[in-house]
Amino acid sequence: MTVNLKGRSFLTLMDYEPEEIRYLLDLAVKLKEDRAAGIFGDRLRGRNILLLFEKTSTRTRSAFEVGATQEGGAVTFLDNRNSQFGNKESIEDSAKVFGRMYDAIEYRGYEQSVVEALAEYSGVPVYNGLTDADHPTQILADLMTIEEHAGKPLSEVKVVFCGDTRNNMSYAWMYGCAKMGMDFVAYGPQELAPDRAVLDRVAPVCRKTGASIAFSSDARSLAGADIVYTDIWASMGEEDQIPDRVKLLSPYKVTEELITATGNPAVLFMHCLPAFHDFETEMARGQYELGYDIREVSDEVFRSARSVVFDEAENRMHTIKAVMVATIGRGE
Ligand code: CP
Ligand code: NVA
Secondary structure, eight states: OOOOOTTOOBSOGGGSOHHHHHHHHHHHHHHHHHHHTTOOOOTTTTOEEEEEESSOOSHHHHHHHHHHHHTTOEEEEEESSSSSBTTTBOHHHHHHHHHHHOSEEEEESSOHHHHHHHHHHHOSOEEEOOOSSOOHHHHHHHHHHHHHHSSSOGGGOEEEEESOTTSHHHHHHHHHHHHHTOEEEEESOGGGOOOHHHHHHHHHHHHHHTOEEEEEOOGGGGTTOSEEEEOOSSOTTOGGGHHHHHHHHGGGOBOHHHHHTTOOTTOEEEEOSOOOOSSOSHHHHHHHHTTOOOOSBOHHHHTSTTBOHHHHHHHHHHHHHHHHHHHHOSOO
């Protein structure tokens, strides 16, 4: 299959064929090697990319900004506090305006329908920088990191996602694992089990690729995991649910004991970040004073040799750069 991603949006991995995901991962590896060798191209010269954020970000924004700049592109940052977006102007009208000025749009916000509407009305590629339903650029970085560390093909890798299994990261993992023929277990309480609709959506893909996607509240499902992954217990916009989440998710906190239950001495620990693993943040301290320990992973596991969280963070940039170069770049 000849892969050509020019002009394509990146809204969810469900829109991409395994070969296309492979192409992006290989391009990211090449861009990472180039950067290490001090080679920066001009693949995005003359390209203007809008970075539209309705939620906060450290890694995603930085990855788009640095990634675009290193290839000669330029970015504009807008949020809904300092623009008309979402306030005085419809998504449709805003998208039409953006499409007249920008070559591509990154969007982070709430509804998946917003990122879809931006793609429909702008006429330029739109990148999903996280919605309530998905976080596809994170999965690209995570797949790249797994390939760097796991020592086996993705199709032989088992990922166990611990915690809020109905959040954007868990769903994004289901889409990524389904496409790449991997084994995925969403390990968490029944109260936070994945939506049936998402499981139904990935089932036909799994049949094609040989992937398996399951939900379990049983610790025995950790057995044989190559990757233990977790995420914050209350996603952006859900902070009022912290008391409930702490009650439901404390048994699924990633500790040395949970790692041991995998039975795999080589198991890796991964996290999209930001993470609560100590009390160095005002939020973790404040919640603790209220009686809630919101740490989803122990400091010991987070800082251990099996933790590859900062490689994942770096790989956000290489993979996001690959998405931009593949969709709007010159000559790739
Ligand atoms: N992992 C991730 O998306 O990080 P940010 O929220 O900092 O962008
Ligand atoms: N589930 C988290 C992911 C952050 C990268 C959130 O949406 O806040």
